[in-house]
Amino acid sequence: MVKKLCGDFITGFQFLTRIYVSKHADWSPEAFGRSVKFFPLVGGIIGILLAGLAYGVQQYKFEVFPMHLLAASLIIIEIVITGGLHCDGFMDTIDGVFSGRSRERMLEIMKDSRIGAFGAIGFSLLILLKYSLILDIPIGKLPAALFVMPVIGRMASVVAITKFPYARANGLGKTFFQYSDKTTIYIAGIFTLALLIPLGNTALIAGIVAISWAALVARYISNKLGGMTGDVYGAIIEVTEVAVLMAFVF
Template sequence: MFQQLFNDFITGLQFLTRIRLVTQVDCSQDSFRRSVKFFPIIGCLIGLLLSGIIYGLQLLGSGKIPSHVMACSLILIEILLTGALHCDGFMDTMDGIFSGRSRERILEIMKDSRVGSFGVIAFCLFALMKYSFILDMDSSLLALAFLVMPIVGRLAIVMAVTLFPYARREGLGKSFSYHADRRTLYIAGLCAGVILALLGRLALLSSLFGLIFAYIFAEYVNKRLEGLTGDIYGAVNELTELAVLFVFTCS
């Protein structure tokens, strides 16, 4: 039992990040399904790494590291840590959604490995907004924000996976959507809720705002495409993280 849980956790960790702990792991559809409940915990590990880097830079730099360098570095480190997985999904989603085409054509555009102008423009604006939020945020909240942000982002993915149908007949994301159920959401929500409650009121407030924003976006896309895809899961994560940062910046 413990070995299966460990394998499922590793499946999720090595899919969502570039962290490699083992060379071989059970990557069956059942393992992908079971790994979904670990997404917020994986997000917590990502957050601990990011907040640890922030704390180290602030401690060692003693305020001498320029804020612009800090902001750019954090965005770059997060992208490297996740292998730009969610960024790719975000760009593909924006290419499709803003194309103004039919459902079938939108899905075709999103499946195309090439990035279009809408995706590039959207990602540039997204990165600019994240950069601005980091600069404008109280530096004492930065480590906490980057701890909370990936937890809520991955919980939003679980919400998207379990609450909405899958738009395609096949695809990697279907391994998550087809097999995961409400029980998965309850487990993931409980794990995330306990962690976030320990982090304080601002963590809970930003989480609530981020999840509401994620649900509204997912519902909008679901109405247009009659379901979600793996790319949209990535977009949900990125937009949720941005919403969390917005709350921390405005607090």
């Protein structure tokens, strides 16, 4: 049982990041579905890496380390850790949802590997917003914000996977939807609370605000597309991370 749970965690970890752990990861559809409940824990590991960098700069080199360079470095490092997976999903989603076409055509546009004007503009604005928010967060709160950000981002994807229908007949994202069981969101929620409670009320409030925002975005996109897709799951992570940073600013 423990071995199976560890295997499911590794499957989720190696899908959501580019950090190599084991060549024996289970890539079956069932393993993908079972791994969903561990997504917030994967976010926690990403958060530790980002928060550790900010904390190190804060403690040792803040006076000589430019804040603008730190903000840019944090964004780049997160993209490197995830392999840009969620960024790609965000751009594809923006291209499709804001194309003004029919539902079927939106889904076709999202499958196209090429990035359109809407996707490029949307991603540029997303990075600009993240960069600005990181600069605006008080340096003392920045490590906590950077830890909470990927945790809540992945929890938001769990909500999208388990609470909304899937729009396509097939696809990698459907394995997450199809093979997640009824307990997935509750287990993921327990993991999320366990990670956030030690950080106090600010982290919990930021989490609630960001998850609420993610649910609204997921509902809007689901109404447009008739459900979720793998690209939308990535987009949900990105917009939720921005919402977390914004909550820490305000």
